[in-house]
Amino acid sequence: xxxxxxxxxxxxxxxxxxxxxxxxxxxxxxxxxxxxxxxxxxxxxxxxxxxxxxxxxxxxxxxxxxxxxxxxxxxxxxxxxxxxxxxxxxxxxxxxxxxxxxxxxxxxxxxxxxxxxxxxxxxxxxxxxxxxxxxxxxxxxxxxxxxxxxxxxxxxxxxxxxxxxxxxxxxxxxxxxxxxxxxxxxxxxxxxxxxxxxxxxxxxxxxxxxxxxxxxxxxxxxxxxxxxxxxxxxxxxxxxxxxxxxxxxxxxxxxxxxxxxxxxxxxxxxxxxxxxxxxxxxxxxxxxxx
Amino acid sequence: xxxxxxxxxxxxxxxxxxxxxxxxxxxxxxxxxxxxxxxxxxxxxxxxxxxxxxxxxxxxxxxxxxxxxxxxxxxxxxxxxxxxxxxxxxxxxxxxxxxxxxxxxxxxxxxxxxxxxxxxxxxxxxxxxxxxxxxxxxxxxxxxxxxxxxxxxxxxxxxxxxxxxxxxxxxxxxxxxxxxxxxxxxxxxxxxxxxxxxxxxxxxxxxxxxxxxxxxxxxxxxxxxxxxxxxxxxxxxxxxxxxxxxxxxxxxxxxxxxxxxxxxxxxxxxxxxxxxxxxxxxxx
Amino acid sequence: xxxxxxxxxxxxxxxxxxxxxxxxxxxxxxxxxxxxxxxxxxxxxxxxxxxxxxxxxxxxxxxxxxxxxxxxxxxxxxxxxxxxxxxxxxxxxxxxxxxxxxxxxxxxxxxxxxxxxxxxxxxxxxxxxxxxxxxxxxxxxxxxxxxxxxxxxxxxxxxxxxxxxxxxxxxxxxxxxxxxxxxxxxxxxxxxxxxxxxxxxxxxxxxxxxxxxxxxxxxxxxxxxxxxxxxxxxxxxxxxxxxxxxxxxxxxxxxxxxxxxxxxxxxxxxxxxx
Numbered sequence: 001x002x003x004x005x006x007x008x009x010x011x012x013x014x015x016x017x018x019x020x021x022x023x024x025x026x027x028x029x030x031x032x033x034x035x036x037x038x039x040x041x042x043x044x045x046x047x048x049x050x051x052x053x054x055x056x057x058x059x060x061x062x063x064x065x066x067x068x069x070x071x072x073x074x075x076x077x078x079x080x081x082x083x084x085x086x087x088x089x090x091x092x093x094x095x096x097x098x099x100x101x102x103x104x105x106x107x108x109x110x111x112x113x114x115x116x117x118x119x120x121x122x123x124x125x126x127x128x129x130x131x132x133x134x135x136x137x138x139x140x141x142x143x144x145x146x147x148x149x150x151x152x153x154x155x156x157x158x159x160x161x162x163x164x165x166x167x168x169x170x171x172x173x174x175x176x177x178x179x180x181x182x183x184x185x186x187x188x189x190x191x192x193x194x195x196x197x198x199x200x201x202x203x204x205x206x207x208x209x210x211x212x213x214x215x216x217x218x219x220x221x222x223x224x225x226x227x228x229x230x231x232x233x234x235x236x237x238x239x240x241x242x243x244x245x246x247x248x249x250x251x252x253x254x255x256x257x258x259x260x261x262x263x264x265x266x267x268x269x270x271x272x273x274x275x276x277x278x279x280x281x282x283x284x285x286x287x288x289x290x
Numbered sequence: 291x292x293x294x295x296x297x298x299x300x301x302x303x304x305x306x307x308x309x310x311x312x313x314x315x316x317x318x319x320x321x322x323x324x325x326x327x328x329x330x331x332x333x334x335x336x337x338x339x340x341x342x343x344x345x346x347x348x349x350x351x352x353x354x355x356x357x358x359x360x361x362x363x364x365x366x367x368x369x370x371x372x373x374x375x376x377x378x379x380x381x382x383x384x385x386x387x388x389x390x391x392x393x394x395x396x397x398x399x400x401x402x403x404x405x406x407x408x409x410x411x412x413x414x415x416x417x418x419x420x421x422x423x424x425x426x427x428x429x430x431x432x433x434x435x436x437x438x439x440x441x442x443x444x445x446x447x448x449x450x451x452x453x454x455x456x457x458x459x460x461x462x463x464x465x466x467x468x469x470x471x472x473x474x475x476x477x478x479x480x481x482x483x484x485x486x487x488x489x490x491x492x493x494x495x496x497x498x499x500x501x502x503x504x505x506x507x508x509x510x511x512x513x514x515x516x517x518x519x520x521x522x523x524x525x526x527x528x529x530x531x532x533x534x535x536x537x538x539x540x541x542x543x544x545x546x547x548x549x550x551x552x553x554x555x556x557x558x559x560x561x562x563x564x565x566x567x568x569x570x571x572x573x574x
Numbered sequence: 575x576x577x578x579x580x581x582x583x584x585x586x587x588x589x590x591x592x593x594x595x596x597x598x599x600x601x602x603x604x605x606x607x608x609x610x611x612x613x614x615x616x617x618x619x620x621x622x623x624x625x626x627x628x629x630x631x632x633x634x635x636x637x638x639x640x641x642x643x644x645x646x647x648x649x650x651x652x653x654x655x656x657x658x659x660x661x662x663x664x665x666x667x668x669x670x671x672x673x674x675x676x677x678x679x680x681x682x683x684x685x686x687x688x689x690x691x692x693x694x695x696x697x698x699x700x701x702x703x704x705x706x707x708x709x710x711x712x713x714x715x716x717x718x719x720x721x722x723x724x725x726x727x728x729x730x731x732x733x734x735x736x737x738x739x740x741x742x743x744x745x746x747x748x749x750x751x752x753x754x755x756x757x758x759x760x761x762x763x764x765x766x767x768x769x770x771x772x773x774x775x776x777x778x779x780x781x782x783x784x785x786x787x788x789x790x791x792x793x794x795x796x797x798x799x800x801x802x803x804x805x806x807x808x809x810x811x812x813x814x815x816x817x818x819x820x821x822x823x824x825x826x827x828x829x830x831x832x833x834x835x836x837x838x839x840x841x842x843x844x845x846x847x848x
Contacts, residue, residue: 043375090319146555147522159341196659196663199620200679200732201649202680250436254439
């Protein structure tokens with residue numbers, strides 16, 4: 001076992017082991033919130049068994065089979081499919097471009113705390129380290145707290161319709177998420193090799209190249225690939241609100257009650273997500289054992 | 291140390307596979323770039339920035355009048371309720387599905403070595419396993435918003451379809467995550483319980499679930515954070531909450547109200563994130 | 575080599591880690607530092623390798639007051655000091671060759687360091703260093719696939735490549751098998767002797783210290799309790815040093831019989847009179 005930081009021996013047998021109390025307060029709060037929420041959300045299981053509802057489901061089931069697999073329709077859907085993939089890729093790329101610098105700044109061990117800054121003056125740390133750190137954390141938090149659909153709407157207002165606002169929306173929202181995850185990965189880096197490199201006189205760049213990057217880059221890539229899986233789903237749906245891709249087609253088909261088209265689109269969506277999941281998982285597997 | 295003459299290991303070459311993957315990714319990015327009409331130059335140029343700045347200026351100041359605030363508060367509470375109930379129901383759906391998709395609980399592994407199943411019994415279980423897996427995949431691949439649309443279609447507008455959509459989709463996601471946890475459960479306590487002659491169900495309750503519970507709670511709380519954002523959004527398709535009000539504000543060009551609602555979402559999300567993190571630290 | 579004058583380090587919370595230490599260590603000298611955990615030995619070492627700034631007192635390295643040095647000059651001085659840590663402080667995912675060649679980082683320019691990661695340069699240098707520590711065949715292995723003792727040797731190889739004037743080893747064998755500990759301590763001692771480098775080793779094990787080093791510095795509560803050659807160290811002195819630290823006092827039991835069980839292993843190095 002590693003010695004505790006102060007080096008003092010740890011007391012292995014605490015004085016008393018009391019029986020843990022049943023978490024009454026927590027359970028009570030939980031049940032109360034549940035009851036209130038059930039009321040507020042107008043949860044009514046009866047509605048599911050309503051003849052109208054079931055009738056709608058039956059109608060969907062009847063009219064959607066067989067799915068529309070005509071070459072004409074499939075050919076028409078090729079472009080939106082391609083667009084969905086492209087939106088997801090570019091969105092992820094922009095997310096990395098936003099998330100990486102902000103994530104680096106939002107890491108306390110790189111900006112103001114820890115062994116790398118031991119010899120810096122207090123004011124140096126506050127101005128050059130603490131402030132950029134706080135600002136980037138706030139920005140990242142704002143980016144990822146606002147759902148991508150809201151971003152999409154705002155970007156549509158700002159730059160017009162089409163796939164571009166979708167790309168920007170995913171880029172910004174996921175940039176916030178990636179930035180936070182990157183900074184967490186960096187915070188959890190093993191500081192001991194860094195200390196060794198610092199002690200032997202390596203420059204900051206040397207410490208980053210030989211100490212930080214080898215530990216963090218594989219994790220960065222792995223998580224970014226995972227985010228791409230999420231991005232493909234998001235871009236499929238952003239189309240729903242007018243940003244191109246498969247989502248827009250689903251909306252159109254539903255409005256025209258062409259359920260067999262809807263089924264085809266769902267199947268295409270399924271296949272697309274499965275393909276991306278597969279590719280992403282394979283790539284992540286390779287990174288784990290280089 | 292190795293006996294015999296010490297030989298330096300040969301220098302490893304980066305595999306052809308790695309280069310191919312990198313090249314493939316690069317091609318993918320380039321292809322996507324030209325396909326999506328990314329007008330970054332235009333966006334970041336003086337005209338583009340001017341447009342964005344003009345739009346942002348229209349958002350301020352946020353509408354803090356009493357009706358606007360009340361509407362935002364109602365939306366926030368409704369969204370919270372949707373995400374909460376949806377997450378709880380998701381766990382209820384996920385637990386049985388997770389058990390049914392864990393092969394080591396269903397028909398393989400040490401639980402079944404002593405008393406093997408009959409040929410037909412085993413076949414039935416494999417079928418159940420396959421069906422459960424398929425169901426999980428359907429549940430989690432179809433995005434929540436699409437589920438919301440389906441449920442709106444079935445039961446009409448309001449917050450209820452949102453709840454169902456979250457429950458069903460998150461149930462699929464959690465089902466898969468829970469299943470992974472169950473697969474990696476420590477076999478030794480299970481073995482010990484087997485030797486006491488406990489039935490499989492009791493072993494599940496006493497040996498497997500207690501080990502898995504902390505991780506289950508962690509995942510559920512994490513998904514709650516995701517769901518509060520999703521709940522806010524499903525209003526776009528008529529499923530109540532802040533999303534519905536945002537949709538209205540955007541359609542009617544009420545930008546000041548929009549800002550109020552965005553700030554409300556931000557506060558809600560931050561609150562739930564904090565609660566979730568706090569509970570995770572306390573319970574896990 | 576080193577001159578410490580009333581050196582002190584007080585941390586932000588008020589903890590006094592090092593309290594008025596005055597020491598002189600000459601070139602090519604070898605010394606072991608012993609004392610209970612929490613006595614401030616590690617802090618002292620971090621002051622000596624210039625990663626911590628003292629709050630009071632002066633530290634002179636070859637006559638130069640280190641407090642006056644700017645950032646660049648400080649970095650260059652650090653390049654002259656090689657440190658070995660208890661947990662070797664290597665990057666597990668990198669191959670051994672990169673970890674060893676990292677010893678050059680004080681000298682290499684950034685672009686050169688970057689290219690070396692892609693295609694290692696000067697592998698001959700790394701091979702030679704690894705041969706000196708006994709594991710030349712591990713040149714291209716992944717560092718985290720080696721055993722603890724082997725990884726510690728890689729850390730020593732890195733210091734060899736750095737080629738400093740001073741080697742500081744902070745509890746280099748506390749995480750290693752006792753049988754391996756003797757090997758590593760003698761390795762350090764012989765390497766330092768061959769290349770006439772100053773060697774300061776922080777040791778948890780009193781037996782090892784007394785057996786292999788001609789000068790023992792006892793540190794307690796941030797101060798130097800004694801600074802003697804092993805033959806002048808009595809059981810009383812040791813008890814006084816470790817008083818109040820039960821676990822560590824237990825290792826002093828063999829000495830209560832009035833003998834040093836490692837007495838026979840005490841091989842004086844040529845040049846150091848007994």
